[in-house]
Amino acid sequence: MEHITLLLAIVVVTALVFDFTNGFHDTANAMATTISTGALKPKTAVAMSAVLNLVGAFLSVEVANTISKGLVNEEGIQPEVILAALVGAILWNLLTWLVGLPSSSSHALMGGLIGATVASIGLSGVNGGVVVTKVLLPAIAAPLVAGLAAMLAARLTYRLDRNADAKTTAKGYRAGQIASAGLVSLAHGTNDAQKTMGIITLALVAGGTLAPGSNPPVWVIVSAGVAIALGTYLGGWRIIRTMGKGLTDLQPQQGFAAQTSAATVILASSNLGFSLSTTHSCSGAVMGAGLGRKGGVVRWSTATRMFVAWGLTLPAAGLVGAGAEYVARQGDWGVYTVAGFLVASCLAIWLVSRRQVVDHTNVNDVETEAEPAGVVTTAIAAVTPPPAGSVAAVTDEDLKATIPAPGTADPTAPPAPAAV
Numbered sequence: 001m002e003h004i005t006l007l008l009a010i011v012v013v014t015a016l017v018f019d020f021t022n023g024f025h026d027t028a029n030a031m032a033t034t035i036s037t038g039a040l041k042p043k044t045a046v047a048m049s050a051v052l053n054l055v056g057a058f059l060s061v062e063v064a065n066t067i068s069k070g071l072v073n074e075e076g077i078q079p080e081v082i083l084a085a086l087v088g089a090i091l092w093n094l095l096t097w098l099v100g101l102p103s104s105s106s107h108a109l110m111g112g113l114i115g116a117t118v119a120s121i122g123l124s125g126v127n128g129g130v131v132v133t134k135v136l137l138p139a140i141a142a143p144l145v146a147g148l149a150a151m152l153a154a155r156l157t158y159r160l161d162r163n164a165d166a167k168t169t170a171k172g173y174r175a176g177q178i179a180s181a182g183l184v185s186l187a188h189g190t191n192d193a194q195k196t197m198g199i200i201t202l203a204l205v206a207g208g209t210l211a212p213g214s215n216p217p218v219w220v221i222v223s224a225g226v227a228i229a230l231g232t233y234l235g236g237w238r239i240i241r242t243m244g245k246g247l248t249d250l251q252p253q254q255g256f257a258a259q260t261s262a263a264t265v266i267l268a269s270s271n272l273g274f275s276l277s278t279t280h281s282c283s284g285a286v287m288g289a290g291l292g293r294k295g296g297v298v299r300w301s302t303a304t305r306m307f308v309a310w311g312l313t314l315p316a317a318g319l320v321g322a323g324a325e326y327v328a329r330q331g332d333w334g335v336y337t338v339a340g341f342l343v344a345s346c347l348a349i350w351l352v353s354r355r356q357v358v359d360h361t362n363v364n365d366v367e368t369e370a371e372p373a374g375v376v377t378t379a380i381a382a383v384t385p386p387p388a389g390s391v392a393a394v395t396d397e398d399l400k401a402t403i404p405a406p407g408t409a410d411p412t413a414p415p416a417p418a419a420v
Contacts, residue, residue, distance in 0.1 A: 023231020056189020143284025154292025
């Protein structure tokens with residue numbers, strides 16, 4: 001292992017803490033729909049996801065190289081900048097977890113890194129082209145592509161199964177959900193664990209223990225994989241509740257469509273080196289799958305809060321990162337102050353979360369108010385063709401509603417002729 005100073009050790013430990021929070025913050029991406037539809041028990045689901053996150057961490061280093069070599073200028077970065085960036089990312093992760101909103105751990109890390117870098121050496125330290133092409137554009141495209149794919153996949157599954165036995169198909173799609181959830185977990189490890197590998201590698205380069213342009217050392221890959229797996233096993237139950245029950249109500253067919261679509265998008269982006277937000281991809285897929293079932297409604301009030309959190313992630317983490325960098329650059333006392341502030345803030349957020357505990361025993365115990373169909377849902381429903389046999393779907397209650405009660409006039413009958 002390379003020679004590590006005390007400051008670098010603090011940075012590495014803080015990076016692994018971020019990786020841990022990334023794990024439980026993003027568990028919902030892989031397992032929320034599987035848990036909400038009953039395909040797997042909550043603790044079984046997070047254990048399976050943790051193992052596959054660990055495996056995925058060893059499959060590639062392309063995203064790690066994007067973080068460590070492309071996002072900012074390595075030559076002007078000091079370890080204090082990395083510490084400040086991690087503080088901004090961790091606090092944003094914990095705050096959004098506290099309120100149960102799915103947001104991007106990836107963008108929190110990048111926002112913190114960009115803000116701390118700008119505060120340290122100015123705008124010249126940020127590679128704007130990489131930010132646009134490999135961060136901002138994928139952030140916009142990922143939920144749209146995953147959502148459209150999930151909506152089409154959900155419609156296709158319902159069309160193919162329209163004459164099949166409902167219980168048999170539900171059982172089959174639950175099995176498919178387990179497989180697709182495993183694929184999402186593997187993809188998450190491949191994409192998100194690498195972000196921590198990249199940030200630790202950048203810190204080692206900044207501290208002079210690695211040459212610029214180096215790939216992550218083996219010990220960095222192993223420690224990042226273990227940290228994200230442990231965080232995943234802890235389970236981010238608040239966000240699992242929101243994504244599994246708060247955005248829409250999913251049936252097994254929709255859950256399978258959502259997870260398969262999200263996994264495809266994530267794996268493709270990892271192979272291209274795009275630092276994609278798995279949260280954006282999975283959330284978009286869940287909403288798309290919700291709209292893929294005739295009569296399905298997305299709860300746009302929850303989705304709007306989520307979109308606002310997405311928009312605030314980069315600037316909020318960036319501002320905290322910039323402030324932390326200003327304090328950390330003052331010397332050893334500044335570094336210790338930033339580290340102490342982070343520990344105190346994490347403890348305070350945890351204590352607040354204990355007031356209303358959400359865990360594996362009550363993650364699905366949520367009452368969601370019926371929300372009227374909005375403009376998007378209504379427009380999609382208007383162009384959705386009725387399923388085969390829809391004429392026979394008229395219920396007895398519908399027929400009774402058209403028969404006037406005894407002693408009352410039929411409102412649809414023509415008026416009686418006037419008496420002569």
